[in-house]
Amino acid sequence: MMPLLRSELRKVTTTKVLFFLTLAVVLFTALNVFLLVYLTPRAMGVENNDELLTNPEYVTNILGAAGSSSIFVLILGIVAMTGEFRHMTITSTLLVTPRRSRVLIAKGITFLAIGAVIGLIAFATAITLATLTLAGKSHAPIDTGVALQILGGVVLGFAIYAFVGVAVGALIRNQVAAVVGALIWVLIVEALLTVFVDWIGKWLPGGALDAVLQATNVSGRGGNEVLSVGAGAAVLIGYAVILGAIASTTTMRRDIT
Amino acid sequence: MRHRYCSTMPTIGQALTVEHLSKRFGKVHAVQDLSFSVEPGRVTGFLGPNGSGKTTTLRCMLGLVRPTGGAARIGGHVYRDLDHPGMIVGAALEASGFHPGRTARGHLRVISDALGLPKSRADEVLELVGLADSAGRKAGGFSLGMRQRLSLAAALVGDPGILILDEPANGLDPEGIAWLRGLLRGLAREGKTVLVSSHVLSEVQQTVDDVVIISRGSLVQAGTLAELAGNGAVRVRVRTPRREALITALQVTSDGSPPTGLDPTGPDEILVTGLTPSDIGRRAFLAGVELHELAQQTNDLESLFLELTATGTPGGTA
Numbered sequence: 001m002m003p004l005l006r007s008e009l010r011k012v013t014t015t016k017v018l019f020f021l022t023l024a025v026v027l028f029t030a031l032n033v034f035l036l037v038y039l040t041p042r043a044m045g046v047e048n049n050d051e052l053l054t055n056p057e058y059v060t061n062i063l064g065a066a067g068s069s070s071i072f073v074l075i076l077g078i079v080a081m082t083g084e085f086r087h088m089t090i091t092s093t094l095l096v097t098p099r100r101s102r103v104l105i106a107k108g109i110t111f112l113a114i115g116a117v118i119g120l121i122a123f124a125t126a127i128t129l130a131t132l133t134l135a136g137k138s139h140a141p142i143d144t145g146v147a148l149q150i151l152g153g154v155v156l157g158f159a160i161y162a163f164v165g166v167a168v169g170a171l172i173r174n175q176v177a178a179v180v181g182a183l184i185w186v187l188i189v190e191a192l193l194t195v196f197v198d199w200i201g202k203w204l205p206g207g208a209l210d211a212v213l214q215a216t217n218v219s220g221r222g223g224n225e226v227l228s229v230g231a232g233a234a235v236l237i238g239y240a241v242i243l244g245a246i247a248s249t250t251t252m253r254r255d256i257t
Numbered sequence: 258m259r260h261r262y263c264s265t266m267p268t269i270g271q272a273l274t275v276e277h278l279s280k281r282f283g284k285v286h287a288v289q290d291l292s293f294s295v296e297p298g299r300v301t302g303f304l305g306p307n308g309s310g311k312t313t314t315l316r317c318m319l320g321l322v323r324p325t326g327g328a329a330r331i332g333g334h335v336y337r338d339l340d341h342p343g344m345i346v347g348a349a350l351e352a353s354g355f356h357p358g359r360t361a362r363g364h365l366r367v368i369s370d371a372l373g374l375p376k377s378r379a380d381e382v383l384e385l386v387g388l389a390d391s392a393g394r395k396a397g398g399f400s401l402g403m404r405q406r407l408s409l410a411a412a413l414v415g416d417p418g419i420l421i422l423d424e425p426a427n428g429l430d431p432e433g434i435a436w437l438r439g440l441l442r443g444l445a446r447e448g449k450t451v452l453v454s455s456h457v458l459s460e461v462q463q464t465v466d467d468v469v470i471i472s473r474g475s476l477v478q479a480g481t482l483a484e485l486a487g488n489g490a491v492r493v494r495v496r497t498p499r500r501e502a503l504i505t506a507l508q509v510t511s512d513g514s515p516p517t518g519l520d521p522t523g524p525d526e527i528l529v530t531g532l533t534p535s536d537i538g539r540r541a542f543l544a545g546v547e548l549h550e551l552a553q554q555t556n557d558l559e560s561l562f563l564e565l566t567a568t569g570t571p572g573g574t575a
Contacts, residue, residue, distance in 0.1 A: 007371035014363030015356055088354040089367075091321065092411055095348055096371040098320040098337035255282075256321040257313075 001106065004097060008110035011089075012080060021076045022118055025069040026125050032065035033129040053139035060146050062134075066119075066126035066154045067213035071186060073118055073158045075179055077111045077165020082175035091256055100252045104244055108166050115162030119155035149214060156233055157212035164205060164240040170247035202226050208235040270297035270418035270450030271332030271345070273318065279326035280313050280474075287313040289474040290327070295452050295467070297418070300445045302465035302482075303454040306566050310474035311454045312350070315423055319348050331419060343372045347412030348421040354408070357397025361388055361407050364396055368414045382410040387436070401428030409437075419450040426460050438464045458562040472566040486558060492518075493529045493537055496550035500525055506544035507537065525549070 012018045037053075044052070052058045084090040097103050127147060134142075165182070172178035186206055194201035201207040202225055211232025227235065273295040280288040288310040295301045305311050316322040318329040320336035328335055331346055339345055355364055365379035383392050386406040391399070396407060405428050412420055420441075426434050441464055445451050455461045458468075468485050470477040478485065497503045500521060507529065508515050518530030529537055534551050541548050 003373040087356045091354045096343040
């Protein structure tokens with residue numbers, strides 16, 4: 001398995017998609033920190049920023065911006081898997097490793113690791129910018145315990161979400177269809193389902209991710225019930241494993257022509 | 258487990274066997290009950306018109322396409338049961354399997370990593386196929402000829418004993434084709450098994466020892482190139498002012514077997530099949546018939562190939 005993992009990692013480091021999507025994560029995280037520190041208080045009609053910033057929960061939310069860019073990590077996993085079919089590199093991949101489920105597992109593990117690293121980068125971006133922008137303002141202190149909790153959540157959540165992306169890509173081999181389908185699911189279908197069917201939200205992938213990220217307010221699901229971190233992680237891994245298993249017995253078995 | 262690459266001893270090839278292989282795509286029978294074998298130490302040409310099922314057969318051999326019947330084996334095993342297939346079989350299937358944004362070296366390192374080989378192996382094979390100067394360039398900007406060379410390099414990464422190349426001469430200039438010929442001959446001399454597909458016999462005629470010819474998914478002929486050439490009987494064009502006298506003279510059986518064919522192709526011309534020019538000359542001389550021309554028709558393998566494979570419209574996929 002080690003040579004296979006090294007090969008999968010090489011695939012990612014020899015193209016630009018990882019760089020650009022990580023850049024997108026950094027920029028989107030930065031944007032959210034700025035919004036929470038500068039704009040949201042004004043939009044909320046709070047005369048003095050300090051009223052919000054002295055609220056410890058609000059400061060926690062600013063750090064939680066690290067989890068706001070999860071969609072890019074999902075897309076990274078999808079693009080990596082569907083790219084094999086789009087560019088027909090799947091042929092040379094399967095010539096070396098004819099057992100297709102091994103390829104899927106190796107890519108899944110690789111993107112778990114890559115997702116974790118991007119989560120770390122997102123958190124580093126959030127805490128650095130939060131510290132810089134809050135300096136000089138009167139604000140509630142950044143609680144180290146809470147910060148570590150958010151760090152753990154973002155690293156774990158992004159890792160599993162990238163893995164989910166790989167599984168989605170294996171099931172929907174057309175790159176455009178898979179990316180657009182995932183966006184529609186996350187931004188529209190799941191949001192609507194959550195609104196109309198109360199109990200279902202926490203069991204859907206996005207709801208499970210929110211549980212892991214512990215940042216329900218950031219993703220606009222404020223007030224919705226979420227699972228515990230552990231249960232959320234288990235549900236999210238469950239989605240990846242089930243999608244991957246379905247792909248292994250259907251789309252991944254197809255003839256490569 | 259990491260396996261070691263040994264550059265001093267050439268890897269010896271194993272035989273490839275195709276046994277009653279069939280593949281149907283929906284209603285299309287791409288390959289039908291196809292059987293043949295490919296021996297190590299020789300270059301075998303896998304020939305057939307476009308759409309005759311060559312690529313499908315090769316993809317079945319490599320575990321990429323699941324046969325609907327029969328099997329293709331490599332040294333007795335189906336591809337997916339091989340322990341380290343990339344070290345046993347190297348295949349170049351088409352010139353399009355590259356990520357356009359990945360460099361030539363990057364593409365090969367993805368493969369050498371998966372095979373557990375050192376990073377330096379990528380540059381070695383790039384050198385071997387004449388792409389060393391383009392190692393850092395992106396495959397997306399490569400010409401068809403360069404992509405063919407990169408495909409070939411990818412097939413060679415694991416120094417496999419068996420090479421399966423689909424239309425490797427496509428897009429190569431004459432110099433490139435000559436270079437490819439030398440490379441393939443050299444690999445066969447080392448004892449490797451080399452299978453090369455083509456839809457043009459003349460392209461591989463000077464490279465191959467054996468030929469497997471298919472048409473519409475079925476075997477037409479398998480054997481050595483010499484056997485194939487022997488199948489086409491010698492034809493001689495003869496011009497004489499005394500056509501009828503010559504025909505009579507050639508039909509005399511007292512000094513040898515009669516010709517297998519005598520086609521008058523003009524008032525003073527006959528096409529003779531089954532006799533050599535010297536046979537004809539001698540008989541004409543003995544009969545006192547004047548000859549104006551005695552020309553052996555070149556034994557044209559390409560037209561023989563076209564005859565063998567011309568069985569209506571192709572029924573398979575490319």
